[in-house]
Amino acid sequence: MQEQSLFHKIKGQSRALKILLQAIENEHIAHAYLFHGIEGVGKFTTALYFGMALNCLANKEFRPCGVCSSCHKFLHFEHPDLIYLFPTPNLQLTPDGEIKNDEYRKEYEGYLRNKIETPWEDYRFSSNIMIRKESISWLIKRLNITSYEARYRICIIEDADLMNVETANAFLKTLEEPPESTVIILTTNNPSQLLPTIVSRCQPIHFQPVDPNVIAQILIDDFSTSPRTARIVSQIADGSVKYAIHLVQGESSKLRERAFEIMQMALEGNDLAYYRSLQANLQKYNAENLIEIIRYICMFVGDLDLIESATEQVVNIDKKDFLIEARAKIPIQDSAELTDKVLDFVLLMQDYIRKIRGNVNLQLIQQNLYFQLNKLFRL
Ligand SMILES: [Zn+2]
Known part of the structure; x- marks a missing residue:
């Protein structure tokens, strides 16, 4: 026992x-x-x-x-x-609660398995639930x-x-x-x-939003997250443990790819490409999407602080080459100074997230976001 x-x-x-x-x-x-x-x-x-x-x-x-x-x-x-x-989708349950169709049963069992093994992940059914x-x-x-x-x-x-x-x-x-x-x-x-x-x-x-310090400790204890990353993630997770875990797991998603694209354009200083992509994606991202993109950007920026000194703790390790190149461009040598800059950036993004929730113009936020990233690479 x-x-x-x-x-x-x-x-x-x-x-x-x-x-x-x-x-x-x-x-x-x-x-x-x-x-x-x-x-x-x-x-x-x-x-x-x-x-x-x-x-x-x-x-x-x-x-x-x-x-x-x-x-x-x-x-x-x-x-x-x-x-x-x-x-669930319509599983065509019999009156005895049985699921006859094999495909449906597979999905149902998949949901339960996910709940047991990786409950912080969303299980996606094939149709409306x-x-x-x-x-x-x-x-x-x-x-x-x-x-x-x-x-x-x-x-x-x-x-x-x-x-x-x-x-x-x-x-x-x-x-x-x-x-x-x-x-x-x-x-x-x-x-x-x-x-x-x-x-x-x-x-x-x-059930109240979980205190950021508690979230950080969970990430460090149960998910081997570095204290520096845990601190960033706990600040942008809005009190949701599930969301925080989601972020440190660096799950690939379209929104993460979009965040990466923005990072690349900002690093290259390709303003024109960015503004074009804003125009092209005008209707594509709603407020919640944009918040998620900003969170992923925070994770990338957090990694810039780790890529030299603690590579093994980098979250977005699949983008290692990019991170090395980006870090080299930031004109800061002192690592404590960089840590401070990164935290300033994250706090600013937290403020953007609040503004998005307060119905600020999304275009404006996206312009400022790019401007701030640019600033980070060219202090
Ligand atoms: Zn018991």
């Missing part, structure tokens, strides 16, 4: 955890909870651990232990009394079967806001009066998208 409850793994959510631990301690469990807060702050993991704790076979102070047979089944989504719904009426019907049917083995039956409905009105209405009665010893946990990044009738039937628990 391990020495600590798994709740210790959830960082930066002491307020939410306190409420839940108290509920467990007093054996005063609500029949429905609504875990809300921005994406990537631990809502789902906490929901799973809470369900595990209620059924864990270890001594009270170690719950959830993560290793007893009950916890083990929860962690692999194999517990018969865990019902886990998430938004929502919490479907068939899934809710199946959930209701399962809850009405009275025999079960666990102390509590746990239903987790992830991204519950992705439920249309008809489905939500079909779910209301169950949510209000679930069968005995059943705990329903809804999670959402967008509580305002939920029907008020759903919200009012749940005990809301808010």
Whole structure:
């Protein structure tokens, strides 16, 4: 048996955890909870651990232990009394909750595997996703079967806001009066998208954005991120652990490629090419895209600070040649001075991100962004 409850793994959510631990301690469990807060702050993991704790076979102070047979089944989504719904394409579920089509089953299992192995990554289904009426019907049917083995039956409905009105209405009665010893946990990044009738039937628990220092520590401890990169990433991740991990994993994406293109044009001082590309991409990037591009640029700029002194810690190692060339162009020799410059740049970009959220003209931001990069290369 391990020495600590798994709740210790959830960082930066002491307020939410306190409420839940108290509920467990007093054996005063609500029949429905609504875990809300921005994406990537631990809502789902906490929901799973809470369900595990209620059924864990270890001594009270170690719950959830993560290793007893009950916890083990929860962690692999194999517990018969865990019902886990998430938004899916139409999987043509049978009334018994089976997926007959092989392709659909593969996607469904792919989602679960991703959730277990790399939960910070988004799993992309092949078509539009929502919490479907068939899934809710199946959930209701399962809850009405009275025999079960666990102390509590746990239903987790992830991204519950992705439920249309008809489905939500079909779910209301169950949510209000679930069968005995059943705990329903809804999670959402967008509580305002939920029907008020759903919200009012749940005990809301808010998950706050995670403190940048906590995020930095997670990156250093669990993802071997260099302290310098961790500091940059934690500043631009908006309190989302998931997003921060996303960034240090340097996942290739179209937006990252666009960020790289901008870096190249700025390094070459190719103003004309940049303004042409702005014109050509006028409608292509919305505010959220632009924020992501800026974050990737921050990661590239952060790497400029590492490429000479700590190459093994560079995030965008696939762009090593470019980084070496770019670093050579920056007329700063002193590495502490460069670190300061990089942080100044990141703070400025943080301000740009705020401005984008405040509906500033995106063209203007993109011009200033290029100007600032240019300045960095030609101090
Ligand atoms: Zn356990």
